[in-house]
Amino acid sequence: MKSNMNRHTWWQIFDANYYSDCERFQAARCSRVAAPEEGQAPMNSYLDGTSPLNAEYLQGQLDGVISSGAAVQADSIDELAELMGVPADALVETVARYNELWDAQEDADFGKKAFCLSAIAQPPYTAVHLAGWLLCTLGGVTVNTSLQPLREDGTAIEGVYVVGNDQGGFYGTVYPETFGGLNNGKGMTFGYLVGKALAEA
Structure with a gap:
């Protein structure tokens, strides 16, 4: 074969x-x-x-x-x-x-x-x-502390938020296998924070 x-x-x-x-x-x-x-x-x-x-x-x-x-x-x-x-x-x-x-x-x-x-x-x-299997990304879209994507000059794009596997900067250089559910927790937590921010806007 x-x-x-x-x-x-x-x-x-x-x-x-x-x-x-x-x-x-x-x-x-x-x-x-x-x-x-x-x-x-x-x-x-x-x-x-x-x-x-x-x-x-x-x-x-x-x-x-x-x-x-x-x-x-x-x-x-x-x-x-x-x-x-x-x-x-x-x-x-x-x-x-x-x-x-x-x-x-x-x-x-x-x-x-x-x-x-x-x-x-x-x-x-x-x-x-x-x-390759898609689990998480060590790269992705760079965001600020409000989870808004940043342009190359560092300014935020208003009205847009990035969470989940597309959001970069969370892991640095390694995905730690010893923390089970870390990627799911990241997506749910930051998704909640974005939803809360939008509801309060």
């Missing part, structure tokens, strides 16, 4: 230890895929709202993604590259470099935190073909 790659998509690659890695990452909220510790409230699937996120459930989901063609799986990196439709030598070199960073427990290339690193060393290897 060959992939129709373009600049708007990318591959996420992981090995057979993906579930234990997810538990070790201690991911939370939107990034969390591992089941909670015993005694904690169960975390259910975003897909159907009821299925527990455990290793067996996630494997079933992964099998479905592979069957759909959105992911490929192989017992070697060379074979995985062929299924992905990318140069094998480049992928082998990239994976080897990533494993070096894992061994050193320091991401000298991109600055990923050490506890988020994982090895790609245990077959089978899986590559999932991904594209």
